[in-house]
Amino acid sequence: xxxxxxxxxxxxxxxxxxxxxxxxxxxxxxxxxxxxxxxxxxxxxxxxxxxxxxxxxxxxxxxxxxxxxxxxxxxxxxxxxxxxxxxxxxxxxxxxxxxxxxxxxxxxxxxxxxxxxxxxxxxxxxxxxxxxxxxxxxxxxxxxxxxxxxxxxxxxxxxxxxxxxxxxxxxxxxxxxxxxxxxxxxxxxxxxxxxxxxxxxxxxxxxxxxxxxxxxxxxxxxxxxxxxxxxxxxxxxxxxxxxxxxxxxxxxxxxxxxxxxxxxxxxxxxxxxxxxxxxxxxxxxxxxxxxxxxxxxxxxxxxxxxxxxxxxxxxxxxxxxxxxxxxxxxxxxxxxxxxxxxxxxxxxxxxxxxxxxxxxxxxxxxxxxxxxxxxxxxxxxxxxxxxxxxxxxxxxxxxxxxxxxxxxxxxxxxxxxxxxxxxxxxxxxxxxxxxxxxxxxxxxxxxxxxxxxxxx
Numbered sequence: 001x002x003x004x005x006x007x008x009x010x011x012x013x014x015x016x017x018x019x020x021x022x023x024x025x026x027x028x029x030x031x032x033x034x035x036x037x038x039x040x041x042x043x044x045x046x047x048x049x050x051x052x053x054x055x056x057x058x059x060x061x062x063x064x065x066x067x068x069x070x071x072x073x074x075x076x077x078x079x080x081x082x083x084x085x086x087x088x089x090x091x092x093x094x095x096x097x098x099x100x101x102x103x104x105x106x107x108x109x110x111x112x113x114x115x116x117x118x119x120x121x122x123x124x125x126x127x128x129x130x131x132x133x134x135x136x137x138x139x140x141x142x143x144x145x146x147x148x149x150x151x152x153x154x155x156x157x158x159x160x161x162x163x164x165x166x167x168x169x170x171x172x173x174x175x176x177x178x179x180x181x182x183x184x185x186x187x188x189x190x191x192x193x194x195x196x197x198x199x200x201x202x203x204x205x206x207x208x209x210x211x212x213x214x215x216x217x218x219x220x221x222x223x224x225x226x227x228x229x230x231x232x233x234x235x236x237x238x239x240x241x242x243x244x245x246x247x248x249x250x251x252x253x254x255x256x257x258x259x260x261x262x263x264x265x266x267x268x269x270x271x272x273x274x275x276x277x278x279x280x281x282x283x284x285x286x287x288x289x290x291x292x293x294x295x296x297x298x299x300x301x302x303x304x305x306x307x308x309x310x311x312x313x314x315x316x317x318x319x320x321x322x323x324x325x326x327x328x329x330x331x332x333x334x335x336x337x338x339x340x341x342x343x344x345x346x347x348x349x350x351x352x353x354x355x356x357x358x359x360x361x362x363x364x365x366x367x368x369x370x371x372x373x374x375x376x377x378x379x380x381x382x383x384x385x386x387x388x389x390x391x392x393x394x395x396x397x398x399x400x401x402x403x404x405x406x407x408x409x410x411x412x413x414x415x416x417x418x419x420x421x422x423x424x425x426x427x428x429x430x431x432x433x434x435x436x437x438x439x440x441x442x443x444x445x446x447x448x449x450x451x452x453x454x455x456x
Contacts, residue, residue, distance in 0.1 A: 026070040026071050026072060026073055026077065027069055027070045027071060027072045027078075027079060028069070028070065029070060030069070030070025030071070031067070031068065031069045031070050031456050032066075032067070032068050032456050033065070033066065033067040033068070033454075033455040033456040034065075034066055034452050034453060034454050034455055034456075035063065035064070035065050035066075035452070035453045035455055036062075036063070036064040036065075036066070036450060036451070036452045036453075037061070037062070037063060037450065037451045037452075037453070038061070038062040038063075038064065038156060038157075038448065038449075038450045039060075039061050039062075039448070039449040039450070040059070040060055040061075040062060040108065040155065040156045040446070040447075040448050041058070041059040041445075041446065041447040041448075042056075042057070042058055042059075042107075042108065042155075042444070042445070042446050043055070043056075043057045043444065043445045043446075044056040044057070044442055044443075044444045045442065045443040045444070046440045046441070046442055047440070047441040047442065047443060055093075056093075056107075057091070057092070057093050058089075058091065058092045058093070058107075058108040058109065058117070059089075059090040059091040059092070059108075060087055060088060060089050060090055060092075060108050060109065060156045061087070061088045061090060061156075062085070062086070062087050062088075062156040062157050063084075063085070063086040063087075063088075064083075064084075064085055064157065064158070065082070065083070065084035065085075065086075066081075066082075066083060067081060067082040067083075067084075067456075068081045069081065071129075071131050075132065076130055076131070076132050077130065077131045077132075078128075078129070078130050078131075079128075079129045079130075079131070080126065080127065080128055080129065081126070081127040081129060081138075081140075081141075082124065082125070082126055082127070083124070083125040083127075083141050083143075083160060084122070084123075084124050084125075085122060085123050085124075085125075085157045085158075086120065086121075086122040087108065087109065087120060087121050087122070087156050087157050087188075088119070088120045089108075089109050089117055089118065089119050089120060092108070092109060092117040107155060107187070107188055108155055108156045108188055109121065109156075109188055110188055110189055110190065121188075121189070121190050122190065123185060123190045125140065125141025125160055125162075125185070126140050126141060127139065127140035127141045127142065128140055133170055134168060134169045134170045135166065135167070135168040135170055136166065136167050136168070137164070137165075137166050138164065138165050138166075138167075139163070139164040139165075140162065141160050141161070141162060142160065142161045142162070142163055142164075142165055142179070142181070143158065143159075143160055143161070144161065144165065144177075144179070144181075144215075146177065146215065146217070146231055146342075147217075147229065147231045147243045147245060147262070147264075147342040148215050148217070148231045148232065148233030148241055148243055148331075148342070149161075149181065149213065149215055149233060149331050150340040150341075150342055151340065152187060152339060152340040153187075154187070154340075154348075155187040155188065156187065156188070157187050157188070158187060159184060159185065159186055159187050159333075159339075160184070160185050161181045161182075161183070161184050161185075162181065162182050162183045162184070162185070162192060163179055163180050163181035163182050163183075163213075164179055164180055165177065165178070165179030165180075166178055166179065173220060173221050173222060174218055174219070174220055174221075175218055175219045175221075176217075176218035177215075177216065177217065177218060178215065178216035178217075179214075179215055179216075180212065180213065180214050180215075181195065181213040181215075181331075182194075182211045182212065182213075183195070183211060184332075184333045186333050189333075193209070193333045194209035194210060194211045195209055195210055195211065195213050195235060195331055195332070195333065196208065196209040196210065196235075196238070196332060196333070197235065197238050197239065197284055197285075197297075197329045197330070197331070197332065198284070198285040198327060198329075198332070199283045199284045199285030199286070199295065199326075199327070200238070200281060200282055200283050200284070201332065201333070206281045207281065208237075208271075208280070208281040208282045208283075210235055210236045210237050210238060211236075212235070212236035213233065213234065213235045213236070213331055214232075214233070214234045214236075215231065215232065215233045215234070216231070216232050217229070217230050217231030217232055217243070218230065218231075225248060225249040225250065226246075226247070226248050226249075227245075227246070227247040227248075228244075228245075228246055229243070229244065229245035229246070229247070230242075230243065230244050230245075231243045233331070234269060235269070235329075235331060236269065236270055237269060237270035237271040237272060237277065237282055238268075238269055238270070238271075238272050238282060238284070238297065238329070239266050239267065239268060239269050239272060239284070239297040239329045240266070240267055240268075240269045241264060241265070241266040241267075241329065242264070242265045242266075243262070243263070243264050243265075243342075244262075244263050245260075245261060245262045245263070246259065246260075246261040247259070247260055247261075252308070253310070254310050254311065255308055255309050255310025255311070256308070256309050256310075257306065257307070257308050258306070258307040258308075258309065259304070259305075259306055260304070260305040260306075260307075260318075260344065261303070261304050262301070262302070262303045262304075262342070262343075262344065263300075263301070263302050263303075264299070264300065264301040264302075264328070265300050266297055266298075266299045266300070266301075266324075266326075266328065266329050267297055267298065268296045268297045268298070269297075270282070272284065272295070272296060272297055273296065278293075278294065278295040278296060282295075283295030283296075284296065284297045284326040284327065284329055285326070285327045286298075286299075286324075286325050286326035286327045286354075286355040286389075287325060287355045287356070287389035287390055287391070288325050288326075289325075289391075291325065293325070295326075296325070296326065297326050297329050298324040298325045298326045299322060299323070299324040299325075299326045299327065299328050299329060299355070300322070300323040300324055301320065301321070301322050301323075301328050301343065301353075302320070302321050302323075303318060303319065303320035303321070303343065303344045303345075304318060304319060304344075305317075305318035305344045305361075306318065307363065311370055312366055312367040312368070312369060312370035312371070313364075313365070313366055314363070314364065314365040314366070314367075315363070315364060316361075316362065316363030316364070316365075316381075317360075317361065317362050317363070318344050318360070318361045318363075319358075319359070319360050319361075320343065320344055320345050320352065320357075320358070320359045320360075320361075321358055322353065322354070322355065322356060322357045322358070323356070324355065324356075325355055325389070326355055327353050327354055327355050328341060328343065328351075328353035330342075330353075341353055344361070345359050345361065345383055345385070347381060347383065347399055347401050347423070348399070348401045348421060348423035348444065348446075349399055349401075349423050349425040349442055349444055350383075350397065350399050350425050350427075350439075352383055352385040352397070352399075354385070354388040354389070354429075355388070355389045356387050356388060356389040356394070357385045357386070357387060357388045358385065358386055358387045359383055359384065359385035359386075360383070360384055361381060361382060361383040361384070362381070362382050363379070363380070363381045363382075364379070364380055364381075365377065365378060365379040365380070366378045366379075374409050375406050375407040375408060375409045376405070376406045377403075377404075377405050377406075378402075378403070378404050378405075379401075379402075379403045380400070380401060380402045380403070381400070381401050382398070382399070382400045382401075383398060383399050383400075384396070384397075384398040385397050385398070388428075388429065390429065395427070395428040395429050396427075396428050397425065397426065397427035397428060397429060397439065398425070398426055398427075399423060399424065399425040399426075400423065400424050401421070401422070401423045402420075402421070402422045402423070403419065403420070403421045403422075404419070404420045405417065405418065405419040405420075406418045406419075413451075415451060415452060416449070416450075416451045417448070417449070417450040417451065418448070418449055419446075419447070419448040419449075419450075420445070420446070420447055420448075421444075421445070421446040421447075421448070422444070422445050422446075423442075423443070423444045424442070424443050424444075425439075425441060425442045425443075425444075426441050427439040427440075427441060
């Protein structure tokens with residue numbers, strides 16, 4: 001993997017500092033490493049639309065190696081992190097796009113030129129880091145988890161980005177962050193790709209992307225039960241986005257009421273803001289009718305999720321409103337795979353992020369610790385979205401998810417995790433037609449066995 005001169009320079013500085021201080025206290029002594037083993041099976045039943053593929057099924061074994069060094073001594077501490085990923089195919093059916101094949105690969109493995117999945121794929125990401133007081137600079141492989149950009153870890157291997165980031169907790173009660181991302185490596189890929197949004201991405205010659213995503217913001221925590229947030233994100237030539245949020249815990253009676261309020265304001269940037277740029281392919285998905293601004297980012301998303309937790313039970317309800325002509329824009333790879341949106345409606349299959357969509361949801365969870373079964377949890381959520389703008393009038397969709405998970409609490413297999421995730425999505429959105437949204441009815445099951453082995 002080719003690294004930029006800045007990554008190599010910082011890495012050389014870190015290694016040089018280590019050499020000068022020979023067994024520098026902190027760099028080695030504070031190093032941590034672990035290996036996560038993830039066995040992942042996914043079965044997706046596409047119940048409507050085109051006959052092929054009607055069923056996508058894959059099974060693989062993932063290995064995720066994380067190494068984080070400590071810092072060298074001195075006013076400026078240097079260090080190096082590493083992320084090693086390996087995916088091994090155990091089963092994946094036939095070939096993608098081949099007529100008459102009942103089972104085809106889904107999203108776990110890269111595909112060969114003939115549509116068959118590879119036997120294995122791997123990558124190594126390095127991150128150089130430097131620290132002064134409680135301010136840290138990182139350059140290389142990053143996995144940010146912020147409202148305006150969040151890496152996805154919902155498959156065999158996680159997504160990662162390449163870029164630079166500075167974060168600081170030097171100011172009391174504040175956590176501040178700023179950075180720039182240039183490329184991304186997908187959850188089923190070994191290559192680095194530029195960044196895009198839905199509507200402009202894909203594999204066709206008309207696809208458009210960018211290698212400059214800027215972000216900045218922070219959390220302010222005036223008390224232990226309240227967090228206020230502001231973040232800004234800008235994908236060059238596509239969109240700019242402002243986010244404000246509030247997180248609050250309120251003890252009521254025997255339980256706690258958790259409040260999660262979010263608001264996004266997204267608008268066009270650069271080429272997406274001009275007719276010429278949109279004509280060249282810098283467009284967003286959405287419904288624009290006959291407007292001359294077709295393809296321009298124009299979205300405001302407001303949501304609130306309220307959860308009451310008491311005696312192992314959690315009861316939740318939420319509502320989300322999307323205004324504007326475009327879908328909610330969020331950062332993804334050029335192929336659209338493995339993207340996460342910081343919406344309360346981003347669930348197992350769908351995201352409920354369509355132009356004009358109004359979504360309500362109810363949730364329930366139970367922690368069996370209260371009845372003597374620690375490690376066993378159950379969660380379910382039901383979402384219903386309507387008012388989705390399409391050329392054929394307003395449409396609706398719904399999804400129901402169930403998760404049953406258990407983590408072994410003691411003995412030789414302590415930390416071993418077992419999970420079953422089941423989801424059903426039903427949609428009125430058309431599955432074909434020029435200029436219209438596409439969504440197939442789906443039933444999906446995921447079985448996940450995971451274990452993290454400490455190495456250092």
